[in-house]
Amino acid sequence: MALQQGLRPLRRSIWSSQSSQLGLAAQQSRGYASTDIADTIQDLESASSLRAGTPAEDTTSQYDPVGRARRRKIQLPPSRYQFRPPKYYRGPLHPHQPPPASDPASREFQPGPFSLPRLEQTYQSTFAQDLMTLAYTHFPPGYVAPTKSARLRKWEGESPYYKNRPLRGPRGADVLRLLRKPITFRNVPKLERVTVHSMISAAKDDSAHLHVAGMVMQAITGVRASAFKTKKSVAGFDVRANQYLSLTCELKGEDMHHFLSKVIDVVMPKIKDYRGVKGSTGDSSGNLAFGFTNEEVALFPEVEVNYDSYPPKMIPGCHIMIHTSATNDRDARLLLQQIGVPFYGKLVN
Amino acid sequence: MNAGTKTVRRLASQPNRPASDSICSSCLFRLSNTPSQIRTAATAAAAAPSQTTSTPPSAPDAATNPILHPAYQVRASVVLSRPPLLTRELHPFEKAFYLYQRRLNERLALPFTRYFYYKKGTPADVEWKRKIKQRLTPARDIGVYNAYGREGWNDEVLVGDQTAEPEVQVEALIRDLEHKGEEEGEKKETESNEMAVQRPLSRVTGADKSNDERSLDRQMERSLYLLVQNAAGKWRFPEDTLQGREGLHQAAERVIVQAGGINMNTWVVGNAPIGHYQWNFEKAIENVEKSRQEQGEKVFFMKARIMAGQANLEKNTFGDKDFKWLSKEEIEKFVTRGYWSSIKNMLSER
Numbered sequence: 001m002a003l004q005q006g007l008r009p010l011r012r013s014i015w016s017s018q019s020s021q022l023g024l025a026a027q028q029s030r031g032y033a034s035t036d037i038a039d040t041i042q043d044l045e046s047a048s049s050l051r052a053g054t055p056a057e058d059t060t061s062q063y064d065p066v067g068r069a070r071r072r073k074i075q076l077p078p079s080r081y082q083f084r085p086p087k088y089y090r091g092p093l094h095p096h097q098p099p100p101a102s103d104p105a106s107r108e109f110q111p112g113p114f115s116l117p118r119l120e121q122t123y124q125s126t127f128a129q130d131l132m133t134l135a136y137t138h139f140p141p142g143y144v145a146p147t148k149s150a151r152l153r154k155w156e157g158e159s160p161y162y163k164n165r166p167l168r169g170p171r172g173a174d175v176l177r178l179l180r181k182p183i184t185f186r187n188v189p190k191l192e193r194v195t196v197h198s199m200i201s202a203a204k205d206d207s208a209h210l211h212v213a214g215m216v217m218q219a220i221t222g223v224r225a226s227a228f229k230t231k232k233s234v235a236g237f238d239v240r241a242n243q244y245l246s247l248t249c250e251l252k253g254e255d256m257h258h259f260l261s262k263v264i265d266v267v268m269p270k271i272k273d274y275r276g277v278k279g280s281t282g283d284s285s286g287n288l289a290f291g292f293t294n295e296e297v298a299l300f301p302e303v304e305v306n307y308d309s310y311p312p313k314m315i316p317g318c319h320i321m322i323h324t325s326a327t328n329d330r331d332a333r334l335l336l337q338q339i340g341v342p343f344y345g346k347l348v349n
Numbered sequence: 350m351n352a353g354t355k356t357v358r359r360l361a362s363q364p365n366r367p368a369s370d371s372i373c374s375s376c377l378f379r380l381s382n383t384p385s386q387i388r389t390a391a392t393a394a395a396a397a398p399s400q401t402t403s404t405p406p407s408a409p410d411a412a413t414n415p416i417l418h419p420a421y422q423v424r425a426s427v428v429l430s431r432p433p434l435l436t437r438e439l440h441p442f443e444k445a446f447y448l449y450q451r452r453l454n455e456r457l458a459l460p461f462t463r464y465f466y467y468k469k470g471t472p473a474d475v476e477w478k479r480k481i482k483q484r485l486t487p488a489r490d491i492g493v494y495n496a497y498g499r500e501g502w503n504d505e506v507l508v509g510d511q512t513a514e515p516e517v518q519v520e521a522l523i524r525d526l527e528h529k530g531e532e533e534g535e536k537k538e539t540e541s542n543e544m545a546v547q548r549p550l551s552r553v554t555g556a557d558k559s560n561d562e563r564s565l566d567r568q569m570e571r572s573l574y575l576l577v578q579n580a581a582g583k584w585r586f587p588e589d590t591l592q593g594r595e596g597l598h599q600a601a602e603r604v605i606v607q608a609g610g611i612n613m614n615t616w617v618v619g620n621a622p623i624g625h626y627q628w629n630f631e632k633a634i635e636n637v638e639k640s641r642q643e644q645g646e647k648v649f650f651m652k653a654r655i656m657a658g659q660a661n662l663e664k665n666t667f668g669d670k671d672f673k674w675l676s677k678e679e680i681e682k683f684v685t686r687g688y689w690s691s692i693k694n695m696l697s698e699r
Binding site (some may be wrong): 054055060063065066069110112113115116118121122124126129133134135136137138215306309 | 466618
């Protein structure tokens with residue numbers, strides 16, 4: 001019954017559109033099912049709580065949660081109102097299940113996002129569209145893509161060892177490179193994450209360098225830096241295995257956008273005689289990197305505002321790796337150029 | 350000249366392909382490379398004239414009135430847009446959500462390390478103590494809220510609370526910078542070092558208030574598109590027929606200069622059109638020069654961005670009368686319905 005009621009306006013709209021379109025030119029009748037049933041959906045969702053509106057005036061004026069709590073004589077039972085999730089996950093059959101990480105009561109809960117970054121908005125409204133237009137390749141309707149040979153080769157020869165052997169790798173390399181698919185609205189290159197990395201070789205004598213560098217990196221990125229051990233001893237560099245000598249910050253989402261816009265709009269313009277990022281950067285799968293010296297790191301506004309707190313000789317330099325969803329360096333560089341990163345020298349793809 | 354261009358030239362110069370300009374050279378090249386000759390509706394249109402003309406016409410007939418092939422006028426049109434200059438207005442739900450998340454963060458984060466940022470006994474430390482007494486939290490834009498106190502659970506604002514509004518948050522930040530809200534006794538000391546904080550400019554400009562549709566300062570958080578009123582009085586994007594051997598990109602650059610003058614710093618994005626519009630004339634136009642009968646027009650839209658400058662119709666060569674910079678919804682009111690249905694999906698929502 002409910003379904004019939006829901007379908008009735010739809011049927012009515014179809015009938016009315018049929019009768020009205022008879023007199024119109026054929027080109028004007030270009031309509032879409034989604035727009036035709038828009039009013040039908042409104043009918044269906046009329047009772048939704050989203051459309052309920054604000055509560056009445058007297059209800060809001062009387063609502064005072066703090067006063068109510070203060071007036072309470074007997075405290076509420078802590079077992080019910082101060083819920084602590086279990087410390088360990090004991091399997092799906094255990095009666096005491098932890099809440100999902102998105103629940104503020106969960107131990108894994110991380111608040112955020114706190115804002116809608118300007119860079120992200122500009123990407124959505126401007127960069128993505130332009131990038132898609134720039135990268136568009138036209139395939140006319142009758143086009144059939146020419147068939148290419150398989151990327152992994154067979155083992156050809158008489159040797160009995162070639163039987164059932166896994167396929168041979170490509171010529172000149174032992175791994176397959178990423179394929180570049182035609183760019184459509186589904187796979188426009190976008191920023192995925194940014195890694196800020198710093199190796200502090202002075203920390204092998206004095207760990208204070210590592211602590212200061214950690215504070216600086218946390219200040220400029222807004223993310224706690226994680227320290228990494230050296231894997232091997234290198235006698236030439238005076239480095240032994242298992243020493244903590246490097247720091248890394250992984251930035252994603254909001255942090256990443258704020259950090260990149262800070263780098264591009266504040267730090268890079270302040271660097272004296274800055275030439276830009278080297279054009280040959282990239283790992284040929286869409287990840288580009290550049291570095292800042294310790295003097296350039298000191299130009300970050302978070303360090304500048306509180307410069308006296310950091311021992312000047314302990315401020316580290318850092319490498320910034322930008323991971324994009326592009327599958328080759330050319331597309332990734334196009335994206336970064338749109339965002340405003342300058343490149344110099346020979347551009348290598 | 351590479352092999353591809355040669356192939357296209359050869360295909361275009363074939364005698365049984367007189368209507369070769371009804372299909373573009375890159376399509377011609379791609380289709381010539383197809384292993385199997387698959388014909389769809391789109392390519393059948395190109396193939397059809399070749400069949401009709403392959404039969405040799407009688408000689409005296411050709412001398413008196415040359416055969417006119419049915420074809421379309423190919424026109425290039427420029428969708429010149431000014432991208433949004435400001436961030437968009439947040440939805441009330443977004444504002445409330447961001448404020449709530451900031452307060453949650455304040456509850457969960459480690460306490461502010463005061464002695465790292467303010468040395469003990471310095472004026473900055475005194476200032477900090479005074480401020481934290483007022484707002485109860487290190488964060489400056491979440492209102493008066495004590496995350497660590499007994500009533501830290503009360504992190505949601507009540508109905509009608511203005512704390513989540515961006516204007517209120519900006520005011521709070523400025524008040525914080527200007528050392529305002531001090532007690533009477535202290536005021537005299539700090540009055541000398543009070544600095545003038547530059548306030549953010551209004552998001553609403555004069556052009557917004559007067560609704561000046563020719564101005565580029567209007568609707569700063571939306572994309573604006575250049576629309577011109579042509580000699581026939583119709584509102585359209587600036588357009589012109591392709592001249593000689595020029596491509597769409599070249600034509601777009603020419604149209605921008607010929608329509609809006611040289612006082613515009615523009616960038617034509619890419620070589621491919623972003624949309625197309627077709628219109629059949631009521632009566633076909635006979636073009637004897639190109640020996641074709643023009644059934645209608647096909648307009649290809651090229652995307653372009655304006656960086657600086659403004660349109661000026663004084664030296665317009667197309668006889669355009671007026672121009673306007675309009676957002677998507679406003680364009681719908683000015684253009685015809687058929688034109689709107691072809692252009693609406695290529696215009697940006699924001």
